[in-house]
Amino acid sequence: MGFQVIDGDDNLCNIGLGLGLNTSFDQSESKSHDHADDQKELIRRFKLEPILTLGFSSSDNNNNHLVEAVDRRNYTPSLSSPNSALSNSFSNTNGSIKRSSPSSVIKREKELLLVVGYHEEMEVEKVVNSSSRVVASDEDDEGSARKKLRLTKEQSSLLEDNFKEHSTLNPKQKQALAKQLNLRPRQVEVWFQNRRARTKLKQTEVDCEFLKKCCETLTEENRKLHKELQEFKASKLSQPQSMYMQLPAATLTICPSCEKLGGGGGAGDGTDGPAKNSLTMAPGKPQFYNPFQQHPSAAC
């Protein structure tokens, strides 16, 4: 993207900065294990500059989520226990879920279905234990008001450990983790979603700070260049016999419209993409104008 910096003299100077927020998910915190994560890591590694990377497809984690796609249409929940919420949900004989229901209801029904299957599998008659206040409290209020439930330290730390290993879960991993934590798979899923969102937010903040610093650096660089330009102009006027004497004054490549110095950049006008050297200007190492270079005004 183009980037304009207003220098101390309120001059708009197109410096052609190709900056952008890398909003891609930060993989630095999580060692990638699956193919999708590897792809992200590659992308990230090759974008060392702060550059526009918006638009990464979010569909990159779908490669393995059907590994354990249990066909639950044939699952008949055993609802012998008089759990009213569940009884209401699964009136369909084969356990299928009608599409016409609101999505949230569908999701909840499906989730409860999973829980039932899960707990039956575990031969857990009643989900009442000290470590899982979540499950216990979630099923006895018939969903009238959602309750905010806090995870225990042990649960949180185990989730964190798993997140460090892989930021996404396949169904198998989700089931296993839920079983281990005595949570519903949906809760594990939600936790991972929220955790990814937090990580991304954090990374965005870091990116913002970085871009801010880049902007400040470039602004300062621009200010220095303007100062040097003024000095150069002054010295040229005072020394008409200088080496530049034979050049007509008009060949000074100061763009008349934007007063930009030459150098072949031309970025920032939206026509040629990000500047190639937008961030390669080393601070304290000003790039002096080369009078023999092509006039850049055409790009302005």
Next chain:
DNA sequence: CCGTATAGTCCAGTTACGTCA
């Protein structure tokens, strides 16, 4: 092979609850 339905997952945004100063 193509179109459609369905299921599962993701993300961005939002809501609402629990905690704490």
Next chain:
DNA sequence: GTTGACGTAACTGGACTATAC
């Protein structure tokens, strides 16, 4: 005891992909 800020669990809706028919 009340209140506002904050963290975060949970929800919503849209998008996407895979699979079955």
